[in-house]
Amino acid sequence: MYSKLGWDHINNPRNMGVIKNPDLVGSVGQKGSGAFFSIYIVICDEVVKEAKFDSNGCAASILCGSYITEKIVGQPIESYKLWTVNRLIVEIGGIPPGKQHTPVLAISALYSAFNTPA
Secondary structure, three states, X not given: OOOHHHHHHHHOOOOEOOOOOOOEEEEEOOXXXXXXXXXXXXXXXXXXXXXXXXXXXXXXXXXXXXXXXXXXXXXXXXXXXXXXXXXXHHHOOOOOOOOOHHHHHHHHHHHHHOOOOO
């Protein structure tokens, strides 16, 4: 149900956790009340220097968080606008039925960090 790339991120998540004193934080949902996703970003010279995520911990959310944070680090801050739910789904090799909300949460949290609607 997950791609080879997907299983790699699920089994070896990158950037999972919380950054103390981030420059930007974007959150969707509420921790402890079902599905939630938060992204923490550190900016230096208009480039994403560090990014981490926190989620409810299901495989799909770990995959989406690990992948998106890995991809935005080192990129100019404006590059977040290139990310869409569809792009994330395609790049991770698809998402299982019943988990389609997860990439929506990840992308919404990313846009929320930059105070822009997804």
